[in-house]
Amino acid sequence: MSVDLTEEDIKFKYITPAIEKSGWDKDNVFYEYCITNGAVQVRGNKVTRGSRKKADYVLTYGINKKPLAIIEAKKMNYSIGHGMPQAMEYAQMLDVKFAYSSNGKGFVEYDFFTGKTKALKLEEFPTPEQLWERYIKGEKLNKNMLDVVQEAYYIDPLANKKPRYYQQVAIDRTVEAVAKNQKRILLVMATGTGKTYTAFQIVYRLIKANKVNRVLYLADRNILIDQTIGQDFKPFEKVITKVKNRHLDSAYEIYMSLYQQLVGENGEEIFRQFKPEFFDLIIVDECHRGSAREDSQWRTILNYFKDAVQIGLTATPKETKDVSNQSYFGEPIYTYSLKQGIADGFLAPYKVIRVNIDRDIDGWRPYKGQFDKNGLQIEDKLYLGKDFDKNLIIDERTQEVAKRITKWLKENGRYSKTIVFCVDIEHAERMRQALANENSDIMKVNPKYIMRITGDNREGKAMLDYFIDPSEKYPTIVTTSKLMTTGVDAKNCKLIVLENNINSIIEFKQIIGRGTRLNPDYDKNYFTIMDFRGVTRLFSDPNFDGDPIVIIDDDTDNLEKTGEDTSNEGNNTFTEPVVNEGKVKYHVDNVDVNIINERVQYLDANGKLITESVVDFTKKNVRKEYASLDEFINAWSSTAKKQVILEELSKHNVSIDELYKATGKKDIDEFDLILHIVYDQKPLTRKERINNVKKRDYFAKYSPVCREVLDALMEQYMNEGIREIQNLQVLRNKNFAKWGSAPKIVKMFGGKEKYFKAVDELTSLIYDSEISTNQGNNVYNQ
Numbered sequence: 001m002s003v004d005l006t007e008e009d010i011k012f013k014y015i016t017p018a019i020e021k022s023g024w025d026k027d028n029v030f031y032e033y034c035i036t037n038g039a040v041q042v043r044g045n046k047v048t049r050g051s052r053k054k055a056d057y058v059l060t061y062g063i064n065k066k067p068l069a070i071i072e073a074k075k076m077n078y079s080i081g082h083g084m085p086q087a088m089e090y091a092q093m094l095d096v097k098f099a100y101s102s103n104g105k106g107f108v109e110y111d112f113f114t115g116k117t118k119a120l121k122l123e124e125f126p127t128p129e130q131l132w133e134r135y136i137k138g139e140k141l142n143k144n145m146l147d148v149v150q151e152a153y154y155i156d157p158l159a160n161k162k163p164r165y166y167q168q169v170a171i172d173r174t175v176e177a178v179a180k181n182q183k184r185i186l187l188v189m190a191t192g193t194g195k196t197y198t199a200f201q202i203v204y205r206l207i208k209a210n211k212v213n214r215v216l217y218l219a220d221r222n223i224l225i226d227q228t229i230g231q232d233f234k235p236f237e238k239v240i241t242k243v244k245n246r247h248l249d250s251a252y253e254i255y256m257s258l259y260q261q262l263v264g265e266n267g268e269e270i271f272r273q274f275k276p277e278f279f280d281l282i283i284v285d286e287c288h289r290g291s292a293r294e295d296s297q298w299r300t301i302l303n304y305f306k307d308a309v310q311i312g313l314t315a316t317p318k319e320t321k322d323v324s325n326q327s328y329f330g331e332p333i334y335t336y337s338l339k340q341g342i343a344d345g346f347l348a349p350y351k352v353i354r355v356n357i358d359r360d361i362d363g364w365r366p367y368k369g370q371f372d373k374n375g376l377q378i379e380d381k382l383y384l385g386k387d388f389d390k391n392l393i394i395d396e397r398t399q400e401v402a403k404r405i406t407k408w409l410k411e412n413g414r415y416s417k418t419i420v421f422c423v424d425i426e427h428a429e430r431m432r433q434a435l436a437n438e439n440s441d442i443m444k445v446n447p448k449y450i451m452r453i454t455g456d457n458r459e460g461k462a463m464l465d466y467f468i469d470p471s472e473k474y475p476t477i478v479t480t481s482k483l484m485t486t487g488v489d490a491k492n493c494k495l496i497v498l499e500n501n502i503n504s505i506i507e508f509k510q511i512i513g514r515g516t517r518l519n520p521d522y523d524k525n526y527f528t529i530m531d532f533r534g535v536t537r538l539f540s541d542p543n544f545d546g547d548p549i550v551i552i553d554d555d556t557d558n559l560e561k562t563g564e565d566t567s568n569e570g571n572n573t574f575t576e577p578v579v580n581e582g583k584v585k586y587h588v589d590n591v592d593v594n595i596i597n598e599r600v601q602y603l604d605a606n607g608k609l610i611t612e613s614v615v616d617f618t619k620k621n622v623r624k625e626y627a628s629l630d631e632f633i634n635a636w637s638s639t640a641k642k643q644v645i646l647e648e649l650s651k652h653n654v655s656i657d658e659l660y661k662a663t664g665k666k667d668i669d670e671f672d673l674i675l676h677i678v679y680d681q682k683p684l685t686r687k688e689r690i691n692n693v694k695k696r697d698y699f700a701k702y703s704p705v706c707r708e709v710l711d712a713l714m715e716q717y718m719n720e721g722i723r724e725i726q727n728l729q730v731l732r733n734k735n736f737a738k739w740g741s742a743p744k745i746v747k748m749f750g751g752k753e754k755y756f757k758a759v760d761e762l763t764s765l766i767y768d769s770e771i772s773t774n775q776g777n778n779v780y781n782q
Contacts, residue, residue: 005104011056011073014104018122019071024059028128033058035093035165037345040518040525047525049345055090056083061132064152064205066172068131069098071107080119081108095169097138098131113138139176148179151209153201154235163201164346167194170334171201177333178206178281178309186287186329190338191315191513192347199283199313200232207253212280212309215254218262218298219285221483223464225256228285248273255279259298271301279308287312287329299328315513316506338509338516347516352529352536354599355404359397360385360532364591372586379584385533386501389423392586393430396593401532402434404595405497408530409477414442417467418477418495419514425454428479431499435477451475455483468492470522491519495528498535508538615662615677618654622678625649629679636671637767642722646670669721671767686718693765702758705739706749710762712736717766725759 005013011031019029033056038049057071070091072083083101088110091099097112107120113134126134141149153171155162163171170187177185189195199217206212217233219225225242233240236254243257248270262271282305284298302310312329315338341347363385366378383392409416420435422428432452442449453460453467453475461483466472470492481500493515502508515527529536538544626632639645646656656670659677668676672683684692693714699707712735713725724730731742739745749755 005076007073007075010075010102010104014122015057015071015073015102018102018107018125019057019059021123022125023127023129028060028065030055030058030060032056035090036343039343039345040349042349042351042526052345053090053093055087055094058094058096059128059131061128061135062150064150066150067094067096067168068128068135069100070094070096071100071102074101074103076103076105078103080106081117084108084110084117093169094165095172097135098126100125141176141179145176145179148206148209148211149176151175151205154204156235163198164194166334166336166340166344166346167198167201170198170336171205173333174202174311175205178202178211183307183309184329185309185311186332187311187313188332188335189313189315190336190341190347190516191510192516192518193315193336193341195313195315196228196232196285199285199311200235202311203233203254203281203283204235206281213253214279214281216279216282216305216308217254217256217285218259218282218301219256220259220298222258224285225258229256246270250274250278259301262301269300269304271304276304277307279305282308282310284310284312287314302328316509338512341516346518348518348524349526350512350515350529351526352531352539353408354534354536355401355530355532355595356597356599357385357397357400357532358594358596359394359591360388361596364392364394366588370588372588374587376584376586378586378588389427389430389499390501390585393427393588394591394593395587395589396591398430398434399437400593400595401497401499402431402438404532405435405477405495405530406438408495408528409439412494412528414439415473415476416494417470417490417492418497419490419493420477420479420497421500421511422479422481423500424481425452425456427499428452428454428481432479435479439477446474448474450477450479453478453480453483470519470524490514491517492522492524493517493527494524495530498529498531498533500535501533502535502538505538505541505544508535509544615659618659618674619678621654622649622674629675629681632674632679642671642763643726646723649674669717671722686721689766690714690718693762696765698761698765699758703748706758709736709739709745709748710758713759713762722763722766726763 032054034052034054036053038052041048041050055070056073057069058067059069059071060066061068070087072087072090074083080103081101082103084099087099087101091097091110091112099110099112101108104122106122107125108117109120110117111134136146149172153163166189170189174185174187187195187198189198203212203215207215217225217228219228229237229240229242233254233256239253241249241252241255243255243261246264246268248255262269264270282302284302310329338347342349363382365382366380368380370378372378378392388394388397405418405420409418420428420431422431429452432450435450436443436447439449448463448466451460451463451467453464455461460478463475467475467478468490496511496515498511502511512529515529518524622632626635636642636645649656656673659673660666663673663677665673665676665683667685667687668683669686669689672681672685675681676683699710702710713730716730716733716735717725728742728746730736731745736742736745739748746752746755749758
């Protein structure tokens with residue numbers, strides 16, 4: 001056996017034959033199994049994907065393809081167990097209990113049930129039946145449980161949609177828990193990760209296995225029910241019903257209902273038309289919204305059907321002195337966080353723009369005896385940011401916010417779907433009007449460009465489906481207060497504006513969740529959060545994206561306090577509030593309001609949001625990689641492809657495009673930009689660098705036509721920078737068309753090797769110049 005064999009050779013010659021001899025058929029062996037999609041990386045306007053996590057082998061068992069084992073292969077010059085850390089990482093992600101590493105000479109096995117490691121010869125690899133028996137023993141599954149656990153998934157015959165790895169783990173764990181007769185189950189999955197689809201697969205498998213016969217799906221908003229019936233639960237359309245009136249029909253298998261609907265308008269407790277044992281399974285969607293409060297209407301329903309299996313779904317488990325998801329449902333059996341979803345490439349990353357308004361910081365105070373626009377004498381005190389639009393309305397402040405939002409839209413696309421979260425319904429209407437005035441050119445074409453979608457506004461709510469449909473242009477911008485904080489599947493939302501005062505980490509996470517869905521087909525690869533109220537301080541809360549813990553606070557997150565109707569059937573109407581928590585709301589104008597500064601927050605290498613200027617952020621991160629000017633210059637000089645350096649910096653979230661925007665220096669290249677920003681050097685323009693090259697007449701040794709190509713490359717460098725000329729694709733540019741195709745141009749130089757040698761010479765000459773420091777005292781030669 002040769003140590004020169006590649007990893008692919010090892011798999012083909014030794015590992016694959018070994019597992020085949022052990023009885024693993026091809027239908028249950030998955031090679032190069034993709035676990036993640038690779039994180040979305042945004043650098044200026046360029047969007048790329050990070051590397052995917054792939055397991056060399058995933059071995060599955062049964063009709064539902066239950067993952068049983070992971071194998072990681074390595075070359076023979078590594079030890080047999082060299083791949084074990086990677087195998088164990090992937091095994092934990094997939095909830096696999098047996099991990100293996102091999103270099104072709106044998107296997108090393110790790111058993112998660114026992115915590116033991118052992119070495120195996122190639123011919124000793126366990127059979128499918130042996131591993132399955134060990135799994136059954138480890139999980140303590142009996143015959144009746146196996147009938148449930150082994151039930152197959154639903155596979156869409158048209159879309160061929162299958163669960164992602166984390167969904168499969170959540171589904172399998174839940175089904176196994178139900179098979180073991182666990183009655184209370186909590187799943188915590190970040191917004192946008194497919195909780196409803198996960199719930200569908202759980203219901204499908206349990207019904208097919210005859211473990212449950214009737215299911216009740218509870219939510220607190222009509223949009224959640226309608227989306228669930230029309231999308232993920234559509235395969236059940238013949239056996240599903242939505243509870244709409246006071247009479248319950250017992251002819252269905254699956255019942256979708258608002259909890260308000262089952263309780264009744266006057267507390268009639270309509271759900272008592274069914275016997276307590278009628279439902280076998282109850283799923284509580286968005287269970288953080290109060291289902292576990294002891295005196296809640298939801299809790300009344302759950303207590304009545306107490307013998308049913310009850311599953312709580314949430315992105316934000318709630319733990320307060322009055323409400324506890326965990327004390328009711330128990331510890332989560334699975335948690336998939338926002339941070340993990342972004343790292344895996346299933347959720348959209350975000351950029352944060354913090355906008356500071358002078359009045360929010362300095363405050364506003366009336367002069368003695370001042371009256372507001374409605375003739376009310378204003379209480380003499382200093383009003384700060386937390387008071388605005390709650391106790392005091394300043395028209396100019398609303399207008400300034402609308403102008404900044406519009407500026408972003410003009411820079412990033414006028415039809416970028418946007419949600420503006422406001423203090424209350426009245427504020428949402430005033431913001432709609434202010435935005436309409438700033439965008440009157442589009443409003444006169446279609447007045448539905450900007451709409452208010454709040455609980456009292458039937459016309460706005462009727463347009464919600466159009467807003468969340470990526471193929472529909474209108475409405476583009478919506479203003480709201482509470483109605484859209486949760487459950488709205490806005491796949492194409494690119495801008496979330498925070499214009500409300502939020503102190504609840506629960507509400508904050510729900511709002512952020514409106515933007516986390518990816519939709520590359522509609523150019524939705526990331527989203528922006530524009531924060532006018534300092535709400536994004538909550539990103540630094542250690543509980544923002546950790547495991548659920550108990551948080552003691554008094555916030556019950558009760559929608560009833562907002563004045564918004566939570567159902568289409570509701571009869572509540574909104575009356576413009578003149579009193580807020582016992583205080584008069586004053587309305588003033590003719591106040592000088594200005595945006596005093598903005599800060600962009602960047603995700604650092606650890607996934608933390610750092611608030612500082614792009615220049616300071618770049619300076620700090622480049623100096624971490626290249627502590628001195630000499631180190632950077634040496635690295636740049638010794639690296640033939642300058643793109644390698646730029647890609648290395650991008651791993652530290654250094655964005656060259658953002659630097660160009662911040663400095664406005666568009667006529668210098670990346671090298672000079674970094675020298676100037678990070679090391680305080682005086683930059684040369686691209687034109688100056690090319691002029692220095694031309695003075696040396698270095699390319700006289702080339703044929704006239706080759707010199708013309710090199711001149712065109714220098715022209716390309718002046719216009720586009722060094723990355724362009726080092727890429728062979730540049731020869732497809734129309735400026736090179738007169739010399740023929742790229743292969744023909746390369747052939748003129750004597751082949752690809754000689755062409756690239758000429759380009760490397762040109763690159764060296766471009767940077768072989770004297771550059772002065774800012775003081776002009778010292779010079780250095782590259």
